[in-house]
Amino acid sequence: MPSHTEENYLKTIYKLAEAEPGQDVSTNRIAAALTTRAASVTDMLRRLAEKELLRYEKYRGVQLTPEGRRLALLTVRKHRLWEVFLVQQLGFNWDEVHEVAEELEHVQSPLLMQRLDEFLDFPTFDPHGDPIPAEDGAVRRPTHRLLADLEVGDRGTLAAVKDTSAPFPQYLDKVGLALGVQLKVLDKVSFDNSLELRVNRERTVLISAEVGRNLFVT
Amino acid sequence: MPSHTEENYLKTIYKLAEAEPGQDVSTNRIAAALTTRAASVTDMLRRLAEKELLRYEKYRGVQLTPEGRRLALLTVRKHRLWEVFLVQQLGFNWDEVHEVAEELEHVQSPLLMQRLDEFLDFPTFDPHGDPIPAEDGAVRRPTHRLLADLEVGDRGTLAAVKDTSAPFPQYLDKVGLALGVQLKVLDKVSFDNSLELRVNRERTVLISAEVGRNLFVT
DNA sequence: AAAAAATGCCCAGCCACACCGAGGAAAATT
DNA sequence: AATTTTCCTCGGTGTGGCTGGGCATTTTTT
Structure with missing residues (x-):
């Protein structure tokens, strides 16, 4: 079970990798994205590599393993499903939901997310228009x-x-x-x-x- | 902002105090309830006393301050509101919800709880029949x-x-x-x-x- | 009232997690 | 080849939380 911070690292790495496919993600980019220092990032990368959640060749950047990718996508999925809930059901504005979803995404309960998904009628995009990864990790790349x-x-x-x-x-x-x-x-x-x-x-x-x-x- | 563990201690102390009104709550009872050691409890009590969340006279047990009580009730409120949500909206059985609610109760967002409360139509009891503390801390003592x-x-x-x-x-x-x-x-x-x-x-x-x-x- | 038992405190220390600065190694750029 | 940029390593910090063992206090028993 990854810690909150680990989940955040994985999510960030996934998004950075997404933004520039092909290339490995560099330490400094991660540090900038998480507003922390490169040294802290190196630290965490070692730990995540140890857990086989990513491959880490020093000076070479980083790449998620299938398992790391799965966890990252799961976190993104949870985040976005909660955003849909907050906006559609609780009447939040779409620009108010991020912080709250940032907390909710760390709740660990597959059953909960399954039920929530069903309750929301299996949405495929969140209120910002971003795709919600499916349970199996499939991402519908929107034709944006x-x-x-x-x-x-x-x-x-x-x-x-x-x-x-x-x-x-x-x-x-x-x-x-x-x-x-x-x-x-x-x-x-x-x-x-x-x-x-x-x-x-x-x-x-x-x-x-x-x-x-x-x-x-x- | 109290940590998850602090919230759990406060909640436990509140419930123990509730169960036997008048008496102060003892270290060992808390330790038993949280399945930890008395030494750990003493430790935490010192910290919580420092933050003025409870009064702690050694060998004498412990008593929540108004602020500590407020936080304990807030946690209980969050827990029970989430339970209502899980059962009524997501179709959980009432005996499945405890663990999940245990996680959700630590999400920090007054706005979220306010909206959820409204969404659930201001329930006053949770699926186990326990009263949901109001925002101001009022507890409707049921005539059980x-x-x-x-x-x-x-x-x-x-x-x-x-x-x-x-x-x-x-x-x-x-x-x-x-x-x-x-x-x-x-x-x-x-x-x-x-x-x-x-x-x-x-x-x-x-x-x-x-x-x-x-x-x-x- | 003294002794015994139960309760609870305190100390020192441990572990996990996360962060950081400084210095030097490696890579990229020129 | 020299310089700049990147980033790794090392040692260290802080916080949060837990623990065993020894001692202090309170309660109970006699």
Whole structure:
């Protein structure tokens, strides 16, 4: 049974590996992601390697073993299922749930998660639009594209955000964007790549390229 | 923010104090309840006293401060609310929920508990028949009597069990008793105080005095 | 009241977990 | 080949929690 911290390391490593497939994950990247020092990370990597949850060749970075990957995905699954519960059943806002889910994800009870999954009617995406790994570890890779990659005239539905830390969802709220809205790219300003969007065929919104790189559409 | 273990100590002390009001709670009783050693308990008591969560006079036992009591009740509240959720919403059996609730009770989020409470429609008793402390710490003391204290001819409704560890609820199931059934005492065997009961005006059941002392009726 | 038994305290120490700074080794970059 | 960057190792810190053994206190017994 991994400790909370171990679960967090595994989850972080999984996400970093996901972000840049093929490459091994480096110590410093992990340290940055967990706001801790490289020395602490090395420490933990040794322990996780000992438990066969990842392969660790020094100076070479790190790679999850099947078992490590399984645990990481399980944690992600739990996190996202709880987020669905919090938003759909308890009426949380989708930008309020992260911290709470961060705690709930460490509860150990396969039966609980199975029942919760059923109770929520087997959701496949969480409130941020991220896929919920299945019990067997299968992840439905959504057909998302970066909003920033769309061309003038392209359409899509806002499906997910990349950076889900608090300020960003709040910003979205403010400019009137939300998951599920219909978008059409009206213009792409060439000099800074900012985007002019039509939202739900009603309003027009101007967003920076920065923001565009944080949003996924289908 | 108390640690999980601290919360467990507080909860245990609260329950022991409850069981025998007036008296202070002794080190060994706590040790027995938590299956640890007296030395460990002394240790923790010192720490909790330092944090002003209880008053600790050596050789004299221990007493929760208002703040300690508040935290203990909060933990009990969380535990029991989660139990209601598990049974009512997720379809757990009432004798399966304890361990899971034991984990969930340590999640720290007042907002979460408030929303959950609302979602469950402000329940006042948990699936074992025990009262759920209100947010302000008020406990509705149920008008329970020990089944063993009833006299021949008395009637009542089975309202709660004292020992909720796994085997006992299973035993109840087997003999056909459940919370909510109507009971009438047909006979009380004088030599061992075992009880003959009519259940829901249908069946007859014979239980030992031991069992009778573990059941509450209204 | 003294002796015996039970209870409970205190000390010193142990273990697990997680973190960290400093210095040097390895790898990447130039 | 030299420099910069990365990151490993080592020794050490702190916290939380548990424990055995010896001693102090309280309670019970006589």
